[in-house]
Each structure stands twice: as structure tokens, then as C-alpha cells.
Amino acid sequence: MTLSSKLSDPRLFRQYAYVDGKWTHGEGGREEAVFDPATGEALGHIPWLEAHQITATVDAAEAAFVHWRALRVDERCERLLAWYDLLQANREDLATLMTLEQGKPLPDARGEVEYGASFVRWFAEEGKRTFGETIPSHIPNAALGTIKEPVGIAALITPWNFPLAMITRKAAAAMAAGCTVIVKPAGETPFSALALAELAERAGIPAGVFNVVLGDPPEVSRILCAEDRVKALSFTGSTRVGRLLLEQCANTVKRVSLELGGNAPFIVGPDMDPKEAAFAAVAAKFQTAGQDCLAADRILVHESIHDAFVEHFAERMAALTVGNGLEPEIDLGPLIHRQAVEKAAAIVDDAISKGATLVAGDQSQAPGENFFMPVLLTDVTHDMKIWHEESFAPVAGITAYADDDQVIEMANDTEYGLAAYLYTHDIRRIWKILRALEFGMVSVNSVKMTGPPVPFGGVKHSGLGREGGVTGIDEYLETKYYCLGALGSVSGS
Numbered sequence: 074m075t076l077s078s079k080l081s082d083p084r085l086f087r088q089y090a091y092v093d094g095k096w097t098h099g100e101g102g103r104e105e106a107v108f109d110p111a112t113g114e115a116l117g118h119i120p121w122l123e124a125h126q127i128t129a130t131v132d133a134a135e136a137a138f139v140h141w142r143a144l145r146v147d148e149r150c151e152r153l154l155a156w157y158d159l160l161q162a163n164r165e166d167l168a169t170l171m172t173l174e175q176g177k178p179l180p181d182a183r184g185e186v187e188y189g190a191s192f193v194r195w196f197a198e199e200g201k202r203t204f205g206e207t208i209p210s211h212i213p214n215a216a217l218g219t220i221k222e223p224v225g226i227a228a229l230i231t232p233w234n235f236p237l238a239m240i241t242r243k244a245a246a247a248m249a250a251g252c253t254v255i256v257k258p259a260g261e262t263p264f265s266a267l268a269l270a271e272l273a274e275r276a277g278i279p280a281g282v283f284n285v286v287l288g289d290p291p292e293v294s295r296i297l298c299a300e301d302r303v304k305a306l307s308f309t310g311s312t313r314v315g316r317l318l319l320e321q322c323a324n325t326v327k328r329v330s331l332e333l334g335g336n337a338p339f340i341v342g343p344d345m346d347p348k349e350a351a352f353a354a355v356a357a358k359f360q361t362a363g364q365d366c367l368a369a370d371r372i373l374v375h376e377s378i379h380d381a382f383v384e385h386f387a388e389r390m391a392a393l394t395v396g397n398g399l400e401p402e403i404d405l406g407p408l409i410h411r412q413a414v415e416k417a418a419a420i421v422d423d424a425i426s427k428g429a430t431l432v433a434g435d436q437s438q439a440p441g442e443n444f445f446m447p448v449l450l451t452d453v454t455h456d457m458k459i460w461h462e463e464s465f466a467p468v469a470g471i472t473a474y475a476d477d478d479q480v481i482e483m484a485n486d487t488e489y490g491l492a493a494y495l496y497t498h499d500i501r502r503i504w505k506i507l508r509a510l511e512f513g514m515v516s517v518n519s520v521k522m523t524g525p526p527v528p529f530g531g532v533k534h535s536g537l538g539r540e541g542g543v544t545g546i547d548e549y550l551e552t553k554y555y556c557l558g559a560l561g562s563v564s565g566s
């Protein structure tokens with residue numbers, strides 16, 4: 074059965090790049106297959122564009138910028154709202170596409186479509202509130218103020234783990250600000266991005282405003298970073314690639330936003346009910362099979378409740394189902410590819426060889442070669458890979474701690490600083506630990522922390538800038554200061 078036959082609207086499945094409002098093949102004839110990670114079957118093919126085609130995309134985005142920025146802001150925002158409506162109306166097909174190419178269970182994919190769409194609505198509204206300021210003048214007979222203007226063309230490079238929402242969180246903000254965008258999705262998950270392009274066109278977003286380019290990742294990124302006409306780069310992905318792109322943007326002094334890796338601590342205070350905290354930790358660890366920048370990677374439990382916590386965690390983890398995300402009642406789909414499985418196995422082996430205890434996790438039960446059964450390790454320590462590396466896999470590591478000062482030190486003992494979880498009801502402990510944590514986001518007694526109103530982002534090597542919230546649009550706006558002199562009548566008024 075072909076992929077398009079699984080969709081109620083087969084035109085959402087596109088195997089071309091989308092440039093200047095046209096479905097575009099690669100002029101060099103290079104193509105790459107895209108695989109279903111659950112079955113290993115090829116879902117389709119995508120073209121790799123040639124270098125001059127990437128440059129032609131910049132030409133198109135440059136031409137479209139002139140008209141898009143000149144539209145009245147409410148006209149731009151109406152089109153974004155039409156895009157939002159289409160995302161909602163096509164939720165089921167978008168979710169099916171996502172599960173097929175990414176592997177996440179269908180209910181999670183539906184959740185991501187909702188989540189991704191919510192950013193489009195949010196920025197359609199925020200676009201109308203890009204206010205400048207009036208500045209009381211210190212210059213005689215002058216009026217001073219600021220105007221917000223779009224930066225220009227924005228290049229958006231995105232990962233495979235959230236193939237739709239990581240695009241809309243950037244693209245909607247940029248487009249609401251008046252920018253045109255060039256999206257380079259991950260090669261593993263291009264079809265969600267191309268479906269977004271199809272729906273953008275139907276929503277009346279003009280040619281050249283939303284473009285999707287496909288190709289060799291280092292080559293495409295190098296061209297976009299070196300292009301002086303591209304004024305902003307927003308990247309979500311690994312810290313390794315983020316560093317590379319930051320360097321590549323130096324020559325053209327671009328605006329750079331980076332949403333990079335995480336290595337979230339999950340801290341459990343001594344006052345917590347161990348069962349409640351363990352169930353929350355399982356939810357925070359295993360979403361998207363652990364392939365989430367917010368995944369609880371280091372679970373730090375007060376020594377007084379450690380053993381009970383481990384017991385409840387293991388019990389809850391044992392109930393998780395692993396399988397093809399298109400089947401009902403599946404909690405964990407496959408990992409994205411075989412290398413991810415190998416990396417997960419290496420992290421587990423490393424931990425065990427250095428003294429961690431394997432409580433549960435039998436890989437002989439894996440239902441296919443890209444699947445990894447959930448693993449629980451205890452006695453995890455600082456010298457193990459699992460402590461320092463983002464595992465991006467369903468591997469949970471638990472460690473006991475003695476007091477608040479020790480757990481703060483342990484939690485901050487990482488180059489990453491994206492998100493942290495804290496479970497305790499002691500308000501003094503909450504305030505002390507919350508303030509001491511070196512992370513961009515701290516969630517207290519809640520697994521869910523994200524959404525459109527939230528300034529999402531990290532500190533340290535987890536990134537630069539914030540997405541979403543009231544400041545997310547600022548990544549795509551310049552502040553122009555003006556001084557209107559020789560007015561005669563305004564001084565002192």
C-alpha cells in the first residue's frame with residue numbers, strides 16, 4: 074500500500090522541494106529515499122537540489138519579501154489564520170504522515186499537529202502587537218521612538234524528532250513579523266514539511282514566502298549561512314551542528330537563534346509520594362521514545378525514598394508498550410534509525426561497565442531492528458556517558474542524593490541547560506532549587522511545560538534566544554530607532 078493511499082487527501086504527500094510556489098525537482102537528478110523507521114520500508118523519495126537551486130530559492134524569497142512585508146499586518150495574519158485552520162482540518166492526514174516518517178505513536182502525532190498549529194495561531198495574533206516605543210526626548214525640539222521591522226529572509230533548519238512543530242514555531246513567528254522563510258527540514262522527515270507547504274499555498278500565502286529546500290545538509294546549510302541576503306538563521310538540532318552553523322554565520326553577521334540539545338535533570342524531593350513522582354518521571358522520560366530535547370535524562374531522587382521510587386518506576390515502565398506507532402495502544406514507537414539504537418546500546422553498556430545496575434530492559438523483546446526496549450539503570454554516576462550525553466533514547470538513569478546542595482550541584486553538572494524538572498511541595502526548597510538551576514526552563518510538579526505562550530529555550534550549550542511566547546517574534550524583528558529633529562513644538566511637551 075502506497076503512502077498516499079493512507080491519506081484522505083493524497084495531495085498532502087509531495088516528493089518535491091517547494092520553491093517560489095512551485096513543486097521543484099533536483100536538476101542534478103540526485104534523490105534520497107525516506108524510510109518508515111518502524112518497518113524499514115521506503116515511503117518515497119525526495120530530490121536533492123543543486124547549489125544554484127538553493128541560491129534561486131534565496132532570489133525568490135528576496136523578491137517575495139518586498140510584497141509580504143508591505144502587506145498590512147492584519148492581512149498577513151489573516152493568511153496565517155487560514156493556514157492554522159487548514160492544519161486543524163487536515164490533522165488526521167498530517168498525523169499519519171508524521172507517524173509513518175518519524176515513528177511516534179499516532180496519538181502523539183495528533184498531539185504534535187495540534188501543538189504545531191497552536192504556534193501558527195499564536196503568532197497570527199502576536200504579529201499585530203509588534204509595537205514600537207515613544208522615547209521621552211533629551212534632544213531639544215525632537216521626537217524619539219522606535220519602529221519594529223522584519224529582518225528579511227530567515228533560514229530555518231529543523232530536526233526529525235518534532236517534524237512539524239519545530240517548523241511552525243519558527244516559520245509562523247518569522248512570517249507574522251513580515252519575513253520570508255526557507256525551511257530545510259531533516260532528511261529523515263521531509264514529508265511533514267512539504268505537507269505544510271501544500272497547506273500554506275492553499276491558505277493564500279504567496280509564492281516565495283514559505284519555501285522548503287531539500288538536499289545535502291552540510292551543503293545546503295553552508296550556502297544559506299554564507300548568503301548575505303539571508304538575515305536570520307534559526308536552527309533546532311544537536312549542539313554539535315549548532316556550533317558549526319554559528320561559526321558559518323559569523324562572516325555575514327546574521328541573527329542566529331539556536332535551540333539545541335538537552336540533558337534534563339528530574340529532581341525528586343524527600344517529601345514526595347514516590348509513586349506519584351515515579352509515574353511523572355516515566356512520562357517525562359519516555360515521550361517520543363526518549364527522543365525529546367526535554368526528556369528526563371538524569372533522575373535524581375532523595376535517598377530516603379529512592380528504593381520505593383525505583384520500584385514504582387520499574388512497575389510503570391514495565392507497562393509501556395513498544396511497537397509500530399500506527400497500531401493502537403502503543404506508547405513507544407521505533408527510534409529514528411539503526412544508529413540511534415546502536416548509540417542507546419553503547420550508552421547502556423558504558424554505564425553497566427562502570428558500575429550501574431540494570432534493573433530492567435531486555436532488548437531481545439524488541440519488535441524490530443529500529444526498536445529499543447525501555448531500560449532502567451540505577452547507581453548512575455558522573456563518569457558515565459549517560460550522565461553527560463543526551464541519550465535521545467528510552468534509557469532512564471536514576472541516582473540517589475543526600476541534600477539540596479548536593480542535588481543542585483549534580484543537576485548543574487552538564488554542559489547543557491535546556492530544561493529541568495523539580496518534584497517537591499516544599500516552597501522553600503522549590504524557590505532555592507529553582508533559582509540555583511542553570512537551565513532556561515524549570516518545571517515544578519508538572520511534566521508538561523511547553524506551549525505557545527512559553528519562552529522556550531536554553532542556556533549554556535543548549536542554545537541562544539527564545540522561541541514562542543511574547544518574545545519569540547523578536548528573533549525576526551529589527552528595532553529601528555528614529556529621531557525627528559527640528560520639530561519646534563515638541564520639546565518639553
Ligand SMILES: NC(=O)c1ccc[n+]([C@@H]2O[C@H](COP(=O)([O-])OP(=O)(O)OC[C@H]3O[C@@H](n4cnc5c(N)ncnc54)[C@H](O)[C@@H]3O)[C@@H](O)[C@H]2O)c1
Nearest residue numbers: 231232233258259290291294310311314332333334335366
Ligand atoms: N532545544 C530544542 O528546542 C530542541 C527541539 C528538538 C530537538 N532538539 C535537539 O535536536 C537533536 C536531534 O535532532 P537531529 O538529530 O535532527 O539533530 P541534527 O543536529 O543532526 O540535525 C538537525 C538539522 O541539521 C541538519 N544537519 C545535520 N548535520 C548537518 C551538518 N553537518 N551541517 C548542517 N546541517 C546539518 C539536519 O539535516 C537537520 O535538518 C537533539 O540534540 C535534540 O535535543 C532540540
Ligand SMILES: N[C@@H](CC=O)C(=O)O
Nearest residue numbers: 234235365366367523
Ligand atoms: N518537546 C520539545 C521539542 C524537543 O525535542 C518542544 O516542545 O518543543
